[in-house]
Amino acid sequence: MLIAVDTNVLFDQIFCEADVMDALDVIGRRLHPRFIVTPTVLHELAFKADDEAECEEDREVAVQVLESLLEWGYEPLNFIPVGHGIVEQIGFKLRSAGVLPDVEENDSYVIAEAALTGCAMLLSSDWHMLDAQQHPQFRPILKGCDVEGDNLVIARPRTIVRQYFNT
Numbered sequence: 001m002l003i004a005v006d007t008n009v010l011f012d013q014i015f016c017e018a019d020v021m022d023a024l025d026v027i028g029r030r031l032h033p034r035f036i037v038t039p040t041v042l043h044e045l046a047f048k049a050d051d052e053a054e055c056e057e058d059r060e061v062a063v064q065v066l067e068s069l070l071e072w073g074y075e076p077l078n079f080i081p082v083g084h085g086i087v088e089q090i091g092f093k094l095r096s097a098g099v100l101p102d103v104e105e106n107d108s109y110v111i112a113e114a115a116l117t118g119c120a121m122l123l124s125s126d127w128h129m130l131d132a133q134q135h136p137q138f139r140p141i142l143k144g145c146d147v148e149g150d151n152l153v154i155a156r157p158r159t160i161v162r163q164y165f166n167t
Contacts, residue, residue, distance in 0.1 A: 001033040002149075004114040005074070006124035007044045009157060010037070010065045013072065023123065023157035026164050033120075037069060037076045038113035039084070040106050077117065087112045090145050097137040104128045111152070118148030121155055129154050 012020040027033060048062035069076055079087065091108030094100050100108045107128050114122040124130065132138055133154045142150040 001031050002036055002117060002119040003027060003031075003033040004036050004038055004110070004117070004119045004122045005041070006110060006122065006126055006129065007041050007048075008125045009123045010041070010045070010069075011061055012125070012157070014061050014064050014068070017157075019158040019161050020123075023160040026160060027121075027123075030164070035072075035074050036117065036119065037074045038110055038117070039078050040087075040109040040113055042076055042078075044106060077113070079113070079116075083116065086145075087116060090116065090141070090147070093141050093145065094132065094138070097135075097141060099132050099135040099138050099141065100128055107132075111154070112145075112147075115142050115145070115147040115149035115152045119152055120149070121153045123157055123160075124154055125156055125158075130156055 009020055013024070024035075028035075045062050045066050048058055049066055051059070087109050090112035091105065094108045094111060095102050095105070100111075107126060110124075111122065111129060111132065122129065133152075139150065142152065
């Protein structure tokens, strides 16, 4: 089973945020998944690590995350160029149907990458992503794009902890 993580989850992991750490623990123990980091999340991290416009703390955290990914057991992914084009098309379909706002281009790509890779779950605290799966066109678009992860669940770490941690 594949589980993707969003940039905000990785930032929270640096600070050992309890809900994220507990969610990763319970998912790891119960499901024994492979945790992946999609190309767009890697690009976001690289941008934050290198961007002079970012605040110093965000730059330092992004560098720490990039240095820690493999140690934490994440598998960074990349797609062949045609895969990036497919991701852009799926993201465009999600945005043009109103599943995500037009300005949330990266969010649409992260969802598309997770679905294209066949992930069962995408961990995120981003409300745009969490709300996207409630849109009536979310699943039909993924199914119509013929991706392996057309049943992708976008879950907030806190929700995972509340539902499953001590049971």
